[in-house]
Amino acid sequence: MTWWRDAVVYEVYPRSFADGDGDGVGDLRGLLGRLDHLAWLGVGALWLCPVYPSPQRDHGYDVAAYDDVDPVFGTLADLDAVVAAAHARGIRVVLDVVLNHTSDAHPWLRDHPERYVWRPPRPGFRGGEPGAEPTNWGAAFGGSAWTWDPGRGRYRLGLFSPWQPDLDWSRPDVRAAAADVLRFWRARGVDGFRLDVITLVAKPDVLRDGPVRPGARYADGVALCVDGPALVDHVRGLRDACGDALLIGEAPGVTPASAARLTAQGGLDMVLQFEHAELDRWPERWRRRPLDLRDLKRWARRWQDPGAGWPALFLGNHDQARVASRYGDPGRWHSRSAATWAVVLHAHRGTPFLFQGDEIAMTNRPLAGPDDLVDVEGRAVLAEAVAGGADPEEVLDGLRALGRDHARVPVSWDGGPHGGFTTGTPWTPAHPEAPHRNVAAERADRSSVLHVHRDLVALRRAEPALVDGDVTVLLPDDPVVYALRRRLGRTELLLVASTTADPHPWPAAVDPAPWAGAQVLLTTARVAADGDPAPDPATAPTAPTAPTAPTAPLAPWEARLLRRFHPPTPTSRTDPMGYRDAVTETSSTLPDLTGLIKAYDVRGTVPDQLNAEVARAIGAAFADVVVLPEVRDGATPRVVIGNDMRPSGPELVAAFADGLATRGVDVVTIGLCSTDGLYFASGTLDIPGAMFTASHNPAEYNGIKLCRAGARPVGQDSGLSRVRDLAAEYLRDGVTTAEGVTPGTVTEQDLLVAYAEFLRGLVDLSGIRPLKVVVDAGNGMGGFTAPAVLGTGAGLAALPLEVVPLYFELDGTFPNHEANPLEPANLVDLQKAVVEHGADIGLAFDGDADRCFVVDENGDPVSPSAITALVGLREIAREQAAGRTPTVIHNLITSMVVPDLVTAAGAKAVRTRVGHSFIKAQMAESDAVFGGEHSAHYYFRDFFFADTGMLAALHVLAALGGQPHALSALAEQYQPYVASGEINSTVTDVPAARARVVEAYVEQQGAGPVTVDELDGLTVSHWDGHPQWWFNLRASNTEPLLRLNVEAADEDIMVKVRDDVLALVRQQEA
Known part of the structure; x- marks a missing residue:
């Protein structure tokens, strides 16, 4: 596992963390002296906010040099000492790097001004006069985003302030310098980087005016620069510079789709997005609105989707108000509510981030008036809002709830002067609650918020389901209870958290029965109400749980995390599925195989769900239900079997063949093959077939795709449900050879050459121009079939193709990436290789090579709907040339471009339900020439009405090679919507x-x-x-x-x- 998946990252804002020299400002020596606190918590990494030389107008985020340490924090040697000491404690170090902009004190502005973003005055204006700014953008910290430079006769862009000029990342020297920054710190032992506002570095080529909201003086320039067209390439350059270092992108304004692109293609490991942090405020950063828990659940559903990449989870950081005050209870349940929010955060999928002081539920500091604002943003927000006509006291009240100043208050270490932060006078006053809310006091109290955080960190390392489990957000419309479910293998976790100061019943929509015997992993009910007497250390709880029944009513502000285990599935020969635990020897209850035998195939984990004994029972049942009833008089029943490259395949094939043999069925094994290779065998031999594969599923899976003679599908409605039920009987009662039956035999046959010849014969490839083709087999069966069909591996004539192979080595553990091109992350290597090799096209196959995914010469994916339209029109033309009126099938969620173009070509377009069995049945019923699905399954009448990705690939190569244009231009007409x-x-x-x-x-x-x-x-x-x-x-x-x-x-x-x-x-x- 990548180290940061099960780690917790602790953010250190050094100015306010700990002062080691008594000057009142936190520094690296102070951090060094407090590293044992992080080690005691158990965190896996510390994120260190900027310590570079800086004028400190934005407290380090205005960088004047990237390769040194500001004297206010110490020296390079001090930072080296922090890195070494952290590593000695098993803690990695992540540096905050600000690469979108520098300080105006950075020597680059003097020596290399061309490295910054400059624009001439607005047409018709003279530089420096009102309205001459190139756009109407405002800076985040107030005023215009543009600064007039009379010497250069141009305006300089500063999205945050005039003294933080933006770098021009369109320049190669800027990108090279940024990469050098990462290399410098990697060489000093730093383990990763948090890339500040990295989504702003790719500015639009043309900068235009933006909308100005009511009450504002300027448009939001930051919002207009998010996720520019070159962003992925820029981030990829940083990844290339820092090797395997952790890369965290601060990503304001991203969507789940753009986050997925930045992680899958750009090389970020995770993004810090802020959508959830805006749910309790209006567009004005000071105007508060109540948090609606249902909005938070909608956010979770969007961002917990694995397709959005790996999340960085946070509620608090140096730019946010304190979690306990912002989201928690203002009364006596303050501490418990802070603990509950911590549990809610950790229950999600992703890497949790913990900001200094939040582990003891530090609160917002009182702000008496404007003079108490020390942060540049707070002062700027107040000034801009008042200039726009807002009431100063109303704005200040909003900043009391939402301002950044609260996060900058020194950490309260003990009850002594200044909370133990410094022996001098702190740069900003210590928190007035420090005497009673501090690290020392909470560490002594086993029921404190601090101990809840420590238990969560430990639980994360101990419970894999908390890291890798699937996520289901529950109760989407409940405004009080936050609930979600995690599932990994046999382990299921349930979080139920109340956000009210009143006791709350167990939520009716969550069935309590399955959880009645669950283990309470953690409950925040142990955290006492504020103001209650301190617990006696002799009787205080010593475990993270209180004596709570799993499904009892929830206490005020209680979060409860439960764990239960689904029934075990041991793999002994006498009880392969573990059903002796569930039924007695005399019970007539059958084993339940519904989790293994699905709607269209058999698929499960090996060996707990699918093993030799189970395969043998399914083989016997398949013979009884499908094979024997279709045997013609006097014919010997036969079944053809193939398997992909998964290590468990040969053993399962042998067991399945043994089950068939008990019914007198002969077996033809063709060994390694793709799924469409098995369909070819079943079609040409005209016998039923079984393909052992789990397609695109991870390495621990295997499965069986079954078909009747002629490659006709077997689904739940056409025999598979009966196979399931009969196999369950055989598992219970045993599989024996029927009396009077001669056991079947096994013979081997090699059909690879015949398969390749057959496919080549279905597509006219004569006369195509030379093409360079990158093929990513993903260590799956495409590495076996592509050389035979596209190359000369089957002894066929060479095609005018230069094939660049990626991961052709057959390896069912998938060492490079999962063979699942549906996931964007698994296309990245292909996309990169296509561009690097100057290829015309890229092809990616899934694990069993029955699906083909296409990318164009730019590395951009071509949608399966577009491929359906392209191939469909080619098959229509072939049919019409033979004087026939063709039919093309498509499922109902393919693009409308398919029926539009099919109908315009004079053919018939027929919609089907989603699912292989439906489209195959409709293909056969209507004698359709071709069918396609949104999932990149392509079906051909002339290939036994079965699906074959390799034949679709040949069609695309023929279409591309038969005309002079690039694939992007060719595909454009098929992707209009x-x-x-x-x-x-x-x-x-x-x-x-x-x-x-x-x-x-x-x-x-x-x-x-x-x-x-x-x-x-x-x-x-x-x-x-x-x-x-x-x-x-x-x-x-x-x-x-x-x-x-x-x-x-x-x-x-x-x-x-x-x-x-x-x-x-x-x-x-x-």
Whole structure:
């Protein structure tokens, strides 16, 4: 595991952490003396805010030199000592690096002014006069973002202040200098970097005026510079410079999609996003609004999706007010509420960040008046708001709740003078609560907030489900209780947290029965109310839990974290699935295989779900249900079996074949093959087949894809449910050879050459121009089939292709990346290689190589819907040339470009439900020539109505090589619309949520005339009107989820429809 996944990162703001020399300012020697506190907490890393030379107008975030330490904090030797001492305690060091801007005292501004962002005056104005600024942008700390330089005759950009000029990252020398900064500190032993406002470095090529909100003097320049077009490349350059160092990107303004891109393609390990930190304030940074817990849950659903990358979890930092005051209870439950918020944070997926002082629930410091504001932002916010007409006292009251000053108050170490922070006069006053709320006092109290934090850090290291478990946010419409579920293997965790000062019943929507016997891992009910007598050390709790029944009513502001284990699955030969624990020897109850045998295939973890004994039972059941009933008179029953490169494959194949043999079925094994290779074998041999693969799933999985003779699918409705039930009987009763049956035999056959010849014969590749093709097999079966089909590995004639191989070595442990191109992170290597090699196209295959994903010459993915349209038109033309009217199948969440183009070409387009079995059945019923899905499955009539990614790849190569244009230009015509992708929403009442959507869009016709169908869920279309849009809302078969897909003619329409439908789905239910 990467070290930072199960670590907690502790943020140190050095000016206020600890003073080692008595001058009243925190420094590196003070930090050195307090490292044992971090070690006692158990944190894995400390994030050190800037200590570089600086005028200190923004307390270090105005950097005057990147390769030294400001004397106020100490020396380079002091920093080296901190790094060494931290490492000795098992703590890594992460430096805060400010690369978007420097101080105006940095020598670069004098010696290399060209490294900064300059623009001429606005046309028609003279520099320096009012209104001459290039844009109407304001600086974050007040005033215009532009500073006139008479000597250069141009304006200089400073998004934060005039004395923090922005660097021009479009310049190679700036990017090189930034990379050198990271190399310098890596050489000194630093383990990682927090990249300050890194999402602002890629400015737009053209800087334009922005909107000005009421009461403001300027547009928000920061918001207009977020996530520029070159950002991923800029960040990737920093990754290349610092090797495997931890890279954390402070990323204001990002979305989950852009965060995924920055982590998957840019090389960031995680991003610090601020969407949740804006939920309790209006756009004016001082104007507060109450936090709605339902908004926080909506945020969690967006950002806990694995597709958004690995999250950096925080509630407090140096730029935020104190957590305990901002989110907690203002009365007697202050301490407990702070502890509860800590538990809520740690229960999420991601790396938790803990800001100094929050571990003892430090509060906001009283602010008597403007003179108490020491932070540059607080002073600027007050001045700008008052200049815009706001009431000064109202603004100051907002800053009392939300200002940054509170985080800058010195840490309270003990009850002595200045809270033990310094022996001198502190640069800003110590907290008045220091005498009773301090580290020493809380460390002595086992029931304190500090000990809750320590227990959370330890629990994170001890409980893998807290790190890697799947996340489900529960009770989306409950305004009081925050709940979520984590699941990893047999372990399931449940967080239930009350945010009210009153006792609260166990939430009715969470079934208490499964949790009645659960273990209470941690409860904050042990944290006493503020003002209650201090606990007696002799009787105080010594464990993180109080004697609480798992599903008892919740105490005021209680967070409760429960753990339960699902039934064990031992793998002995006598009881392979562990069902002796659940049924007695005399019970007629059957083992439950529903978790293993799914709608279309068999798939599970090895060996706890799928092992040799289970495979043998499934083999016998498959023979009884599928193979033997279809045997023609006098024919010998046969089944063809193949397997992918997963290490468990050969043993499972042998056991499955043994199960078939007990029924007198002969087995033809073709060994290593792709899934479409197995379909080819089943089609050409005209016998049933079994492919052992878990496709794109992680290494610990394996599975079986079953088909009838001719590669016809087997699903739950066509025999798989009966196979499941019969296999359960055989697991219970044993598999024996039927009386009078001669056991089947096993023979081997190599069909790779025949498979390659067959595919080549379906696509005309003659006359295509030479192409350079990067192929990423992901260590899966594409590394076996691609050389045979695209190269000369099968002895076929060479094609005019230069193939650049990536990860062709067969390795079912997937050492480079998972063979799942649906995840953006797994396409990064291919995208990079395509650009580096100047290739024409990139192809990526999943683990069993039945799906093909395409990227263009720029490394940009080409959507599966576009590939469906492209290949579909080629197959239509071939059919029409033969005098036939073709049909093309597509599922109902592929892009509308597919039916549009198919119909325009004079063919018939047929929609199906989502799912392999539906599209295959419709293909056969309508004799369709081709079918495609949004998931990159492509089906061909001439390939036994089965799916094959390799044949689709040949079509794309033929289309690209048969004309002179680049793939990006070729694909553009197939990608005219904007889609949302699939968005999941957890809802407590699926029918009610769906009914709200029906009422709004169907019954009331609120969006104008629409067409509606319920082929699969609810599809509402406005495609025949203006503006054009459609959406589909489908319920999950296994979870309380609704899945939404939206497509529209442009981005604005798509976003509006998406957000409107999500609001209906996720709104509070009556």
